[in-house]
Amino acid sequence: xxxxxxxxxxxxxxxxxxxxxxxxxxxxxxxxxxxxxxxxxxxxxxxxxxxxxxxxxxxxxxxxxxxxxxxxxxxxxxxxxxxxxxxxxxxxxxxxxxxxxxxxxxxxxxxxxxxxxxxxxxxxxxxxxxxxxxxxxxxxxxxxxxxxxxxxxxxxxxxxxxxxxxxxxxxxxxxxxxxxxxxxxxxxxxxxxxxxxxxxxxxxxxxxxxxxxxxxxxxxxxxxxxxxxxxxxxxxxxxxxxxxxxxxxxxxxxxxxxxxxxxxxxxxxxxxxxxxxxxxxxxxxxxxxxxxxxxxxxxxxxxxxxxxxxxxxxxxxxxxxxxxxxxxxxxxxxxxxxxxxxxxxxxxxxxxxxxxxxxxxxxxxxxxxxxxxxxxxxxxxxxxxxxxxxxxxxxxxxxxxxxxxxxxxxxxxxxxxxxxxxxxxxxxxxxxxxxxxxxxxxxxxxxxxxxxxxxxxxxxxxxxxxxxxxxxxxxxxxxxxxxxxxxxxxxxxxxxxxxxxxxxxxxxxxxxxxxxxxxxxxxxxxxxxxxxxxxxxxxxxxxxxxxxxxxxxxxxxxxxxxxxxxxxxxxxxxxxxxxxxxxxxxxxxxxxxxxxxxxxxxxxxxxxxxxxxxxxxxxxxxxxxxxxxxxxxxxxxxxxxxxxxxxxxxxxxxxxxxxxxxxxxxxxxxxxxxxxxxxxxxxxxxxxxxxxxxxxxxxxxxxxxxxxxxx
Amino acid sequence: xxxxxxxxxxxxxxxxxxxxxxxxxxxxxxxxxxxxxxxxxxxxxxxxxxxxxxxxxxxxxxxxxxxxxxxxxxxxxxxxxxxxx
Numbered sequence: 087x088x089x090x091x092x093x094x095x096x097x098x099x100x101x102x103x104x105x106x107x108x109x110x111x112x113x114x115x116x117x118x119x120x121x122x123x124x125x126x127x128x129x130x131x132x133x134x135x136x137x138x139x140x141x142x143x144x145x146x147x148x149x150x151x152x153x154x155x156x157x158x159x160x161x162x163x164x165x166x167x168x169x170x171x172x173x174x175x176x177x178x179x180x181x182x183x184x185x186x187x188x189x190x191x192x193x194x195x196x197x198x199x200x201x202x203x204x205x206x207x208x209x210x211x212x213x214x215x216x217x218x219x220x221x222x223x224x225x226x227x228x229x230x231x232x233x234x235x236x237x238x239x240x241x242x243x244x245x246x247x248x249x250x251x252x253x254x255x256x257x258x259x260x261x262x263x264x265x266x267x268x269x270x271x272x273x274x275x276x277x278x279x280x281x282x283x284x285x286x287x288x289x290x291x292x293x294x295x296x297x298x299x300x301x302x303x304x305x306x307x308x309x310x311x312x313x314x315x316x317x318x319x320x321x322x323x324x325x326x327x328x329x330x331x332x333x334x335x336x337x338x339x340x341x342x343x344x345x346x347x348x349x350x351x352x353x354x355x356x357x358x359x360x361x362x363x364x365x366x367x368x369x370x371x372x373x374x375x376x377x378x379x380x381x382x383x384x385x386x387x388x389x390x391x392x393x394x395x396x397x398x399x400x401x402x403x404x405x406x407x408x409x410x411x412x413x414x415x416x417x418x419x420x421x422x423x424x425x426x427x428x429x430x431x432x433x434x435x436x437x438x439x440x441x442x443x444x445x446x447x448x449x450x451x452x453x454x455x456x457x458x459x460x461x462x463x464x465x466x467x468x469x470x471x472x473x474x475x476x477x478x479x480x481x482x483x484x485x486x487x488x489x490x491x492x493x494x495x496x497x498x499x500x501x502x503x504x505x506x507x508x509x510x511x512x513x514x515x516x517x518x519x520x521x522x523x524x525x526x527x528x529x530x531x532x533x534x535x536x537x538x539x540x541x542x543x544x545x546x547x548x549x550x551x552x553x554x555x556x557x558x559x560x561x562x563x564x565x566x567x568x569x570x571x572x573x574x575x576x577x578x579x580x581x582x583x584x585x586x587x588x589x590x591x592x593x594x595x596x597x598x599x600x601x602x603x604x605x606x607x608x609x610x611x612x613x614x615x616x617x618x619x620x621x622x623x624x625x626x627x628x629x630x631x632x633x634x635x636x637x638x639x640x641x642x643x644x645x646x647x648x649x650x651x652x653x654x655x656x657x658x659x660x661x662x663x664x665x666x667x668x669x670x671x672x673x674x675x676x677x678x679x680x681x682x683x684x685x686x687x688x689x690x691x692x693x694x695x696x697x698x699x700x701x702x703x704x705x706x707x708x709x710x711x712x713x714x715x716x717x718x719x720x721x722x723x724x725x726x727x728x729x730x731x732x733x734x735x736x737x738x739x740x741x742x743x744x745x746x747x748x749x750x751x752x753x754x755x756x757x758x759x760x761x762x763x764x765x766x767x768x769x770x771x772x773x774x775x776x777x778x779x780x781x782x783x784x785x786x787x788x789x790x791x792x793x794x795x796x797x
Numbered sequence: 798x799x800x801x802x803x804x805x806x807x808x809x810x811x812x813x814x815x816x817x818x819x820x821x822x823x824x825x826x827x828x829x830x831x832x833x834x835x836x837x838x839x840x841x842x843x844x845x846x847x848x849x850x851x852x853x854x855x856x857x858x859x860x861x862x863x864x865x866x867x868x869x870x871x872x873x874x875x876x877x878x879x880x881x882x
Binding site: 206209212213216217219220223224225228342344345346347348349350456458459463473477480481484488506507508511512514515518519522525526529530781784785786787788 | 800818822826831837842848855881
């Protein structure tokens with residue numbers, strides 16, 4: 087069995103590669119069939135009476151056990167196998183592995199939710215996270231494959247000479263990958279908790295075990311074959327509920343082709359809901375609430391004293407009247423829940439006021455689904471500015487996500503694993519194709535769920551709502567809550583608060599599918615988070631063991647020593663990331679997006695100019711990377727509320743051109759290019775050896791002569 | 798290694814196709830995005846710019862990459878710079 091995913095040290099000839107691919111086709115066809123059979127058996131068992139907890143546990147253990155099994159079968163200590171899977175991964179399978187590596191918990195769980203909540207604006211993520219692959223294909227993948235080393239800092243070190251560019255590369259790779267991996271492990275914790283009901287911290291470490299067995303034993307080789315397995319699970323899990331919902335609503339099983347018409351119906355319904363008198367009633371209650379809180383905030387001290395007095399009086403009155411214990415307990419709880427002091431009261435009320443104001447907007451604060459941008463280009467000055475800013479930020483976000491995609495080390499590293507430059511090019515096509523399958527389904531899912539909410543939920547008597555609403559609001563009221571604000575016992579859209587992360591996980595229940603499908607969707611989310619975490623952990627451990635230790639500290643280290651060191655570091659980094667994730671850091675979503683801006687600003691200019699411009703010099707690249715990273719970091723620290731808090735920035739927020747902090751890379755990337763070009767022109771041109779290296783990467787083969795200098 | 802005229806032509810052709818495909822990528826993403834409000838005529842149910850953002854641009858991205866891979870793999874053969882497999 088150990089030879090199933092290729093033997094270490096095997097030579098890469100065309101014939102052996104073809105045979106290997108055939109073997110893989112067989113293995114993964116059986117695997118897919120096995121997975122489908124497994125789900126069918128569970129579905130039958132559910133009908134016979136298997137409990138939900140058990141279904142959750144079986145899904146969790148079976149999938150993690152499977153990934154661990156692949157890890158054990160592909161264990162290796164050979165450097166080429168450990169770092170780049172022996173460079174024998176066929177294009178199609180590398181595409182699938184990249185797809186799973188790429189699609190994180192945010193793509194699988196979060197994206198459809200973001201689209202549900204923000205409509206057209208959410209499409210920035212869809213376009214940004216796919217269009218970036220055009221840049222990967224045109225500017226990076228084939229050249230990096232020809233370069234043929236192990237990591238991205240490797241390229242920077244060789245091309246620009248000296249340790250400084252390599253070191254900045256290591257620093258930037260760790261910075262982006264670590265923030266990103268924390269978010270994945272956090273996602274693993276959330277899903278495991280939902281699936282089985284174990285505590286969040288235990289969930290994190292259960293998931294961690296699955297990640298570690300795999301990447302620890304087999305490095306890139308194990309991670310690649312696990313990621314292919316994870317891709318198959320996640321794509322099946324994503325498609326089934328959407329197709330079901332589509333059949334239910336339109337009786338057409340191709341949601342991607344048909345949801346335009348559902349979008350028309352949603353748009354028509356939005357127009358009705360905006361004018362609906364009951365909705366306006368709900369908004370009025372929220373407006374009054376916000377106004378009352380505003381009144382309190384004018385003199386928080388006096389208002390808090392009055393509140394405390396009133397609550398204490400109620401408790402005393404109830405005691406005096408010998409009221410029921412439950413009533414008394416509620417009153418005492420209300421008294422205890424009041425803010426402790428003036429400062430706490432001020433924060434709590436400001437937050438409550440903002441929440442109430444957000445609810446006093448049409449459609450519960452959601453923009454109209456099909457409306458491109460806020461504001462109005464033909465309206466008054468304020469509407470014109472809103473339109474301009476919203477369009478500018480949409481385009482800036484797309485830019486950062488695209489360039490960031492083309493600069494994230496854990497993705498670029500994957501193109502080192504294909505057998506040839508030709509296959510590297512084809513493999514980008516396959517990567518994007520497999521990513522595309524999920525990404526062009528997400529907007530359909532968002533629209534179908536919105537149609538269901540508008541037409542089935544809104545207008546239903548509160549006590550006749552479907553059971554899944556109650557069960558999800560028990561899991562976390564922050565994700566889903568229903569409050570009958572205007573006391574008419576009928577659900578209005580304004581009375582429903584829904585969190586983006588619930589949309590995908592709840593779709594099977596919204597569509598009325600059996601619980602086994604919910605379990606499968608959760609397992610799919612788990613696969614997405616684990617596969618991304620695998621790739622990221624490997625990137626960090628390799629940057630430290632290969633680039634920092636081997637290339638900079640001890641160039642005489644033996645292969646076995648490097649691989650062992652990488653494994654130990656993997657363990658340390660994984661535990662560090664898990665302990666950060668266990669703190670449930672705030673603004674985790676912001677951190678993920680920040681990773682894209684950091685990667686874009688630090689790597690993209692240096693990598694692209696390194697390949698396309700022989701004149702780019704080492705000093706220039708170091709300065710350019712530092713400048714790009716520096717300005718991006720500076721802009722985020724001075725404008726993003728959470729980072730301002732962390733770094734104690736108190737100066738007023740000054741947005742440049744109205745760009746949001748999430749798109750800070752839009753300043754870093756051009757600055758990086760400008761610095762590298764200008765400094766290169768005033769520093770001596772790179773030596774002949776480096777010029778030859780550039781020629782070497784530009785041509786898939788120069789018939790031997792240029793090859794000798796690399797190997 | 799001295800580059801021959803053939804090598805230089807190969808690289809020029811590569812740069813040309815890269816520039817053309819990048820221009821298509823730019824138009825699909827940023828020009829359509831910039832004019833999104835004006836391009837909202839109905840297209841099989843969707844407003845056109847919504848469809849472009851959700852599906853059209855994605856399809857074009859896949860085609861761009863697929864075309865580039867095919868074109869370059871053929872160019873490698875033509876100029877004798879393909880790897881031996």
